[in-house]
Amino acid sequence: MSKIALVGMGYTGFTRSSEHLSFREMVYQAAVKAYNDAGGIDPRRDVDAFISCQEDFWEGVSIADEFAPDQLGGVLKPVYTVTGDGLHCVANAYMMIRSGVADIVVVESHGKPSEIISMSDIVWFSTDPIYVRPLKIPNPHALQALEARVYMRSRGLRREDLGLYVVQSLGNALLSDRAPYAAKLDLDGYLEAEYVVDPLTAYDIAGYSDAAIVAVVASEEIARKLTDQPLWIDGVGWATEISTISMRSMEEDIATKLAARMAYDQANIKDPGREFDFAEVDERYSYKAIQAIEALGLARMDTIASDLRGGSFSRSGSLPVNPSGGALGEGVPLEAHGLARLLSAYEQLRGRAGRAQLSGAEKAVVHGWRGLGTSSSIVLVLSR
């Protein structure tokens, strides 16, 4: 079977506010950069389909799909929305090309959380209206904090271990141009921070940022014409676990585990702990990144605490995780966050990561999660 490639990416934003641009202008800017990056494709002539990943409530518009086509150049062409993380759109592009119904597919996701004035209300609207919403818990992060406690206890992780991860990630983010929350922090500074919800401090919880990201996915044949450096999508997997807070497993990230299994099967990955040169994982919460590293098979449950303490996941470790920072440093541009991880992996594998460049990186695993209150994850395997 012929392969599927990522041939171009473009982005705009990663700022804490963006009042000078509408979301459509942001997407337009990102799209123009991505089309140029993909060898100068013309969306009106060359692209078979466009996919937008967004959610109505984040947009503040019902049926936000209506506003997807113009800024991408997709008017009167196949365009649709997936209500998922940007990586779910990449999964659709992957399937469309594999099925033979398209050769070039454009994927877009964006987020403008700076324009949302009632974020915690919107988050509450994502909970079950009968069983959870009436609890009116004042801080929605409490739902994740419960999970953090359970997970930490079961793996012997201490607060200092979360601190270690946070210090490392915010430090890595200093090497990136896209990280408004990057910081030079030490463990003492971390430990002095107050809890937002026990055991999480403000450092453990990613902030928000505004961004738009566009990616161009193509069949092998087209990819070889467009670029000398196609990146191959070797596998994609995604899965949903039960999201009801009272019923879901908090000791492990089952959705990520299932998604990884699906992606690794396609990519023929037998020993994920050794086969990847680095990993890009969702770190909307510090503990969640650690949980994902384990669920992706990059560490074992009984040794993950000691691996973390031994620096295995640092830039110089055996498996660098988020080597140019992650959500903690970049902020979360809502559904575009998965594409932000993909973008970092793309730059690393193409040797365009600037100061954050690792040497000789050939193969990476990219992970996304749909955020607070959900148990949906997606995993991509990418190689040079």
Add this chain to the structure above:
Amino acid sequence: MKTNVYVKKRVAVVGAGLTLFRRRMLETPQELAWIAAKRALDQAGLELKDIDCIVSGSAPDAFDGVHLKGEYYSEGAGAIGKPHLRVYVGGGTGVFVPIAAWWHVASGLCRRVLVVAEEKMSSAADPHPQAVFRHIWDPITEKPLNPNLIWIFALEMHRYMHKCRVSKEDIALVSVKNKRNALDNPYAQAAANITVEDVLKSELLVYPVNRLDISPVSDGAAALVMVSEEWARRLTDTPIWVDGIGYTLDTSYWTNRELSFPVYLKNAAEMAYKMAGIERPMKEIDVAEPYDPFDYKELHHLEGLGLAPRCGAAEMTREGVTQRDGDLPVCPSGGLLGVGNPIAAAGLMKTAEIFWQLRGEAGKRQVRKDAVTGLAQAWGDLMQVGTVVIMRR
């Protein structure tokens, strides 16, 4: 756009299921989704554990009043521990779900896919779920005018009537036909034996739209099971193949468009026809389920689909061509006007109806002619989406 020249795998529908379509159903969205899903699985002779992937659809989150609605109802859609994606193109979603399911199977990633669409509109807003549609506009250029969905469809209907010289009476015939067809549909909410006179005399909402020109507010769910060719052969002697898929989206700036003809639908249909190898749709399509949330839309869509000559759908309807025993039966299910309009579920209901018609399982709704090829279509967003599937026996 590409055609099926490169498409190597065939995808079949092997089961379908519906819930009742009703206003103010007592079931939760999750329960509705599962009732339909279970019925589709039963017809396919499969259990949930046999399903590899779930593809679902639902229109605005604001109807169910739940953010990340796809995550919320995933349990009811049977998605726990499985890959699940929710796709969304407004009112066009119902027919888009099987389109997305098609590439889940045709890509080889999934072999047996459960396709679910759910909508629970009735409890959406006070005093009426229409209020949700106050938030679908461009927030800067349109929202300040506080438009309502019926207003803009009245504009489109009026434009169509003017441009094609179509009368209110001709349009009302569609409502009469579909509501009567729905009398034979056990899931129907708005089945009735009415006359053209009844439609014209019903309450005027926004000229030229009267109350009986519009489909009702509904709750409901629909589901299909779609599988690879190998599994289709194993499961049934009468698989129904999805041979063509097509969809396009027009500009958000609906005010700048000629509303009398749906170009986006023409493009979508051409894509699907090309893929299915159909050159003369008027002759080759045996039964059609175009989207009919308003009666004029059936005529509008028949023309966009190339199943009627431009401005010729009213005459076809008058002559009885679109009746269940006519040459081109249209909306034999009773359509949205008769069965009801739980948005995404209504589109998928149309696909299910074509499946049953081609299998000869539509009971009293069975069309007279021997139907081999059928088409289902939906429409949505700001009058800008067309989604089309073509199915064959």
